Amino acid sequence: MSHISPVLWQFLTNWMKASPLFPPEASTIAPYADALYLFLVVITIIGLVLVGALVVGFSVRYRKERSPEATQIEGSTLLEATWTLIPLGLFLIAFIWGALLYFRIYNPPTNAMQVYVVGKQWMWKAEHPGGQHEINALHIPIGRPVQVTMISQDVFHSFSIPDFRVKREAIPGRYTTVWFEATQPGRYHIFCTQYCGTEHSGMIGWVTAMTPDAYAAWAAGSTSGASLAQNGERLFASLGCNACHSGDPAARGPNLAQVYDSRIRLQDGTTAVVDDAYLRDAILNPSQHVPAGYAPIMPTYQGQINEDGMIDLVEYIKTLHSNYRVQQTLNTTQLSSTQTNGAAPEAHAGVKP
């Protein structure tokens, strides 16, 4: 919006902030959304004024008292073309503008901070990689892009922060993401906007945007002690994943260190990028995600790990930069299994349906 005079722009934004017609612009996306909104509102007003003026004008000028005779007119191709093409042009501008905004909203910057959100009837559970768990609340620093990866444990929910102008549905069985960068400290509503059952209207919470310092203090003060990755590691070990994914070249499962964000070849010849969704799917539906060169022997973990556990595991694999820890855990489990006589095989048997 640099071409608009700064004074005018200032005036407009101040007016918008002061009036109840607009929610506060609290994220970097909000001004873009409001600009498009303003454009569309102007089109609407022009359209309405045009139609209104024509209808009222003609009604006055050609009312029966003044115009007792109607003049029959067949139509005009030129006029038809005009009012086909001009609206079409305007609508296409709205389309392109909207598409650009859409991709801005749904393409997170690569340096974004990660937060996980699980929607369930009827609450939002937010999980920070550092191990801070929140219910119906989300603390974020301002001035830093935050990417929210969400999933629903039951039905469709929709994660909406109107003051940030972002929204995305949390879907059962699949990760979706949205990102935003808060610009001003404050408290903003989180709504569930997709109807999700009895307490739908109770599924609301607060985003608290804080200065980076305040956020750091909050994060330090509210951690549960173990980061998501640490929880994931525990789960990794207790499910016996490390028995195959040990990082050994001869291991039965592929090496997971640095696998995140890499492109791997699959057994059926296709390639796939390992992202959150891929990891989740590969754990639940392993036979559809067999990397080239490995046997399809991995059992499914469907029904054994809840969505929070999945997030822990995904976060663990994401942060797995070397196999040092995996091998360490493996050694301890092997040790314990020899000691307690088959605890690990039992766990292994437990995952088979």
Add this chain to the structure above:
Amino acid sequence: MDSPAIATGNGEVLAEAHAHPAHLRHHFETVEQQRDAASFGMWLFLLTEVMFFGGMFMAYLVYRNWYHPAFVAGCNTLNIWLGTINTVVLICSSLTMAMAVYSAEMRRKKSLITYLILTIVLGIAFLGIKSVEYAEKFELHHVPGASFSIEQFVHPTNPKAVALAPDMAEKTQVYFSLYFAMTGMHALHMIIGITILLILVVRAFGGAYTDGHMTTIENFGLYWHFVDIIWIFLFPLLYLISRYR
């Protein structure tokens, strides 16, 4: 595309229309118009049927691509010979139905009744074979829902069958959901069709349809052939996916 009334609506034809040929309803001008309207209406109804089944074909297409191994495994539990026989039975019934329409056109009451009864018999045969197949599915716990079991797919007793990973084996339930939804809807259409056929036979005994007014039987023929067409697509989609394994 044009109204026949336009062609026939002048005075003299009107006078003729007032003579009211048998079976001409009061609001039609001519028998032709009435007949055309009826068959056009029937075709529009079949269009809605296409879209009705279309939703399920759509779902089939999506899941077949997602869960191809499960669909192959599910398909392999079906008896291809029963499927083929059923296809043959249904095509035969289509032929007898077509012949029934022809008999009505030729005003041959006896052959009309014979062909209609043949169609009923073939339709019931189809449903009989189908119920044998359904019963087998019940025994194998392949009916989706609480009793569904993936045991047969993870540890197949048939040595030729390929064992599926448990996660993929779960997806056979999607295949069987679609199998039962599609064949079930088709069977429902067959049952409705047979019920109507029974009524038609009774009325044919009373001399209906062979007196030149055969719109009903013609339109029912369209319905019956449509049900046949649905099966013509269901058969390869449900029975013949990668059969060679």
Add this chain to the structure above:
Amino acid sequence: MSSTNTIVQLPDQSTAQLPRKHYLNQEHTLKSWLLTGDHKRIAMLYLFSITFFFFIGGAFASLIRLQLLTPGSDLLAPDTYNKVFSMHGIVMIFLFLVPSVPATLGNFLIPIMIGAKDLAFPKINLLSWYLFIAGGLFILAAMILGGVDTGWTFTTPLSTHYLNTHVVTAALGIFIAGFASILTGLNFIVTIHRMRAPGMTWFRLPLFVWGHYAASILMVLGTPVLAITLVLVALERTIGIGVFDPTKGGDPLLFQHLFWFYSHPAVYIMILPGMAVISEVISTFSRKRVFGYTAVAFSSVAIAIFGFFVWAHHMFIMGISNYSALVFSLLTMLVAVPSAIKIFNWAATLYKGSITFETPMLYAFGFLGLFTIGGLTGVFLGSMGMDVHLTETYFIVAHFHFVMVGGMLMAYLAGLHFWWPKMTGRMYPESISKLAAVVTFIGFIFTFFPQFVLGYLGMPRRYASYPPEFQVLNVLSTAGASILAVGYLLPMLYMPWSLKYGKIAGNNPWQATGLEWQITSPPLTENFVETPIVDHEAYDYEWLANQTEHEVKTVG
């Protein structure tokens, strides 16, 4: 532009008389109504039943507005509120909006307008009414037995696995009512193709018929997809098949695709007949042929065809692929154009007309204004980035109500007033009905305009309680709704009154050109004494001016 001048004088109604025999007094028994094949009587049956359902839906709407008067859920518990808005949606959409204009006015007028004695399949027409009633009874049963709280959208897996209410009963009701709508559409298409009077070519058809033809295509092709989707939902609930169930490998988005494949075209099913009414009304009261007849006719068909290509714009934030979102958004912009064409053509029809402002015309003006807003706010929602913020908020509620209530209901009332003299033979009282039109318009603006603002502020739809900062606008909206209710109750009072005390209308009180105005009011059971032969274009006021000299007695 070739032009001729016409002067149309309204007839003197003081000498008008009711015909001795007409479709209403042909027979009087209840049986003669319940087993009738007469499209006019079936239209009347439909009129009574949809009015009944409209007031049921309206009662639910009042409960919603009262609940939202305060931020807390003070009037209704949240689960009751959910049932109330679900029933409001289901009843209003499937039992009122979808059949409103087509099943009443369309049923009554299409055969007459094309010069036929009846619809092609009178028995199927009657069957359609019975199916409609059966569907309505199922939905009422679901309501009485304890309600259903899925919303009218039946979103899976909520509707299939997480609710214990009467989802299957309601779904069955919609399924059956859907077939009523299919049969109506089928009947119209066949009738329009096969039953036109001599000389009634496609481009002599009134635009009312074109609009219904387009809507019928959508009914016939779209509704069955909804039917099968609801069947699959019911099967998933009852026996547990897994087509939409994510835990079994199904994709809940597939449900959305199939559901909106019908339910988006459904809004065109609802609005196209409304547009059809507006064409007739505006032409009649400006005494002018509709400007750009072919453009208006083809824009109806264009809406019907393009309407099938845009459904996934309801799913932009649901995780459909970005590429396909792009395609659907582009197509959405294209489908907005024909509506704009219509609006401008109607406005241009007024140019050089000889305009009077009877009640139907006032409703039509209301339609023009509200539909313009409703249509243009649709562009907001079709624009993907804007949709992210606006969807699932009160903005969408406001948009939908501007199009459906501001557009469709206004058009329905315009049509009802316009053809009331034809249907009953008597005039409604003019001044009070003008008042009703104005009250409706004002009440409507107050009710739904604040909801646009609420939506942009982010208030989510379907909330039983809401944060207190939204209260001012909600109070405004509820206040408006009470005015709106008065606007709707007024016709309920004076329309029945006019049946007995209204002025006798005469054959053609508006001096309109359609064939329906050249026969008696109310029409004879057979509509025409003899099949009319059409030798003039639609909206030919010159022809009408010549006709008035011998008072068109020949056709009636």
Add this chain to the structure above:
Amino acid sequence: MSQHGATELEHQEHHVVGPKVYLAVFFALMICTGLTTWVAFIDLGVLNPVIALAIACFKACLVVLFFMHIHYSSKLLKLTVASGLFIFLVLVTMTLSDYISRAWGLW
């Protein structure tokens, strides 16, 4: 209305399809059924479903054209059948446009 004559002609002769045509179609359908079952046992890779569907389409065409008399029917009915096919294809292609491109990733 120049097409009056044409439509009149079209309606004048109501074509009676004889048993010969029916039998020919019937045998063609039978042969196709045998063929499609036989082909199913041969491994042709991706061609298997293609061939199976092609045969099914061919059979359906035969039934529509001859058993259902579309071959002898008016343009209107032909158009009706075509429009049904068209709208079904709209449903399939537009929905698949989502499913296929969903696999391509976010952008």
